[in-house]
Amino acid sequence: MKLLVIKIETSHEVEDALSIYSQDVLHALGTEARKRSDFEQAGWLHDSTVVEMDEIKDLPEDLQFLAYFDQEADAEGLVKQYQAKLEELASYGLAIGQVKITYSYIADQDWNTAWQKYYHVIQFSRHLAVVPEWKDYQPAFPDQAIIKLDPGLAFGTGNHQTTQLALMGIERNLTFPAKVADVGTGSGILAIAAAKLGAKEVLATDISDESMTATKENAGLNNLTNIKTKKTSLLADVDGKFDLIVANILAEILLDLIPQLDEHLAEGGKIIFSGIDYLQLPKIETALDEHGFKINLTMREDRWIGLVITRKPQ
Numbered sequence: 001m002k003l004l005v006i007k008i009e010t011s012h013e014v015e016d017a018l019s020i021y022s023q024d025v026l027h028a029l030g031t032e033a034r035k036r037s038d039f040e041q042a043g044w045l046h047d048s049t050v051v052e053m054d055e056i057k058d059l060p061e062d063l064q065f066l067a068y069f070d071q072e073a074d075a076e077g078l079v080k081q082y083q084a085k086l087e088e089l090a091s092y093g094l095a096i097g098q099v100k101i102t103y104s105y106i107a108d109q110d111w112n113t114a115w116q117k118y119y120h121v122i123q124f125s126r127h128l129a130v131v132p133e134w135k136d137y138q139p140a141f142p143d144q145a146i147i148k149l150d151p152g153l154a155f156g157t158g159n160h161q162t163t164q165l166a167l168m169g170i171e172r173n174l175t176f177p178a179k180v181a182d183v184g185t186g187s188g189i190l191a192i193a194a195a196k197l198g199a200k201e202v203l204a205t206d207i208s209d210e211s212m213t214a215t216k217e218n219a220g221l222n223n224l225t226n227i228k229t230k231k232t233s234l235l236a237d238v239d240g241k242f243d244l245i246v247a248n249i250l251a252e253i254l255l256d257l258i259p260q261l262d263e264h265l266a267e268g269g270k271i272i273f274s275g276i277d278y279l280q281l282p283k284i285e286t287a288l289d290e291h292g293f294k295i296n297l298t299m300r301e302d303r304w305i306g307l308v309i310t311r312k313p314q
């Protein structure tokens with residue numbers, strides 16, 4: 001089988017936005033970001049970035065962004081969508097550089113596993129470490145929980161800042177054996193973190209088949225039997241209420257989730273959002289306010305915002 005590769009020369013300022021747009025909206029099978037400066041500093045790793053030093057000669061001045069799709073995908077259509085997205089990002093004031101978008105086809109073969117050699121243990125906190133399935137790790141504390149993970153083709157190795165903001169939110173707000181929903185679960189990392197930190201039961205939803213496969217496998221790797229998966233959009237067709245609802249998805253998709261929250265949030269429950277570019281925060285604030293919610297805590301790493309949200313007092 002072959003893969004379609006869309007190659008974009010642009011600026012590092014739009015790397016995260018392109019990465020999440022590719023995964024969440026265009027359903028890319030995977031992405032890579034190659035920054036010339038990273039190659040120059042030798043070996044620094046970004047989520048799913050493969051650094052081979054001899055490739056530097058082929059790199060543009062700033063960022064080469066690659067997105068992989070099934071060979072049947074509409075290449076010309078995707079190029080147009082990326083062009084439009086970059087124009088939108090430029091309209092927010094982000095540098096996009098001298099954009100050049102091309103596409104080609106490559107053999108599928110080792111792409112899935114090539115990035116694995118750069119995926120290491122994440123000592124996330126005193127309570128949590130994320131450990132690739134193929135690595136040995138001795139907990140730094142006797143009660144540090146280990147999340148064993150093989151993200152496969154799904155988003156969520158634990159390296160991304162948005163995942164880490166969501167993990168922080170879970171750690172801080174899971175204060176009793178709560179019922180948790182992880183919306184847009186990707187690899188299942190947040191669902192597994194919640195279960196490992198003592199959630200009673202967890203429902204993990206996503207629209208992607210790769211995510212459902214990865215989440216079931218990763219729950220199994222961690223011997224967890226209290227994680228259920230459901231392939232659905234956001235919380236559509238989900239019954240019941242949750243004490244904690246976690247969602248690390250692009251702001252434009254979170255806007256569709258906000259109207260579904262009240263029906264699914266238990267009394268006294270909390271919501272954790274991540275994946276919000278700081279420029280999109282005002283839209284989220286307004287929508288939350290309109291639906292009876294308030295922000296209790298705002299976390300930020302670089303451009304990314306994480307929120308802890310509750311209902312407004314009656």
Ligand SMILES: C[S@@+](CC[C@H](N)C(=O)[O-])C[C@H]1O[C@@H](n2cnc3c(N)ncnc32)[C@H](O)[C@@H]1O
Binds near residue numbers: 156234249275
């Ligand atoms: C940024 S990734 C987050 C993955 C993981 N939860 C993490 O924090 O690393 C967003 C995930 O949301 C999923 N997604 C996008 N739109 C969705 C929708 N409408 N309903 C459910 N999941 C969605 C994507 O397939 C992707 O797995």
